[in-house]
Amino acid sequence: MVSTKYLAIDKEIISEGMSFEFKVFVQSSDKKMDCFKENGSCFTNNDKVIIDTLHALYVEEAEHPEYEVFYKNFLVTQQELKNIKLDNKPSAIYENAENVLNDLFSNPEGLGNYESSKEVVHDMIDTILDDNFSIKSLMDIATHDYYTHTHSINVSIYALSLGSYMKMQPETLAELGESALLHDLGKSKVDLSILNKNGTLTDKEFYEIKKHPDIGYKIGLKLGIDNQNVLDGIRYHHEKMDGTGYPSKLKASNIPLFARIIGICDIFDALTSRRSYKEAMSSFDAIKLMKLKMNNHVDVKILDKMIMMFR
Ligand SMILES: [Fe+2]
Secondary structure, three states: OOOOOEEEEOHHHOOOOOOOOOOEEEEOOOOOEEEEEOOOOOOOHHHHHHHHHOOOEEEEHHHHHHHHHHHHHHHHOHHHHHHOOHHHHHHHHHHHHHHHHHHHHHOOOOHHHHHHHHHHHHHHHHHHHOOOOOHHHHHHOOOOEOOHHHHHHHHHHHHHHHHHHOOOOHHHHHHHHHHHHHOOHHHHHOOHHHHOOOOOOOHHHHHHHOOHHHHHHHHHHHOOOOOHHHHHHHHHOOOOOOOOOOOOOOOHHHOOHHHHHHHHHHHHHHHHOEEOOEOOOOHHHHHHHHHHHOOOOOOHHHHHHHHHHHO
16 A cells, blocks of 8 residues: 655744644644645634644645645735745745756756756845844754755855855846855755765766766756856866866866865865764864865865854
């Protein structure tokens, strides 16, 4: 018998009087899924009180596309977005970004998915440039379990925060955010058994992984990206200042600026994320390690800017 799968939904979007075209479930203490709200039935104030005490709400996997449509409409309606309390806004943006990146990685050549990723970057920039808003709160919600798509969102958040700290113009920030969000897109074509491998990679496996910047660059071209900065960030984010990186062994200032910024954010997120084989490092320890052990690899001037930003 095929068991039904359930996926978590963002419970913060639910308000009194709202109804969905799908059933909403809660998980009981014995891990069974109980129907909390039938489709078409409105949420009451009492429901809201109960929901606030729950860890999560779920929909059946088969009805998740319905939820995604609802959720995307909810987010793009600016008036409704403003109604979300400021504290919850970054979470909503992050969750939307996760959905978009999931779609993008499962269908990297899909033009609609690429357009959605641009909207994600604009939502992040609007939040980061909002005077009432601290960069820290967007960074605080970064997920610390490592998956390629959440890693891409985190790197984009760090790069945008850093770019904003470096006083980049909004158009440049948008390009940087886009490049950071897409930097590992080439991994969508790398065998999952290699990407998710726990142990040390063999030479052959590492050879396969090292193809991802070039693959990502080619997907970028296919998607019609013609901005050289965006393409450079994708293609050269694994270059190292001493020329020992890949794919082109570029050195120092020959490595394009976006690639140097994304490279630092990439390492920082990898160090501060939890993996099945390692615990997450604190931000402080990660920065310290990068400063002491990686000064031949990363652009130290940009790393110093990151340190100043965290202060
Ligand atoms: Fe990468």
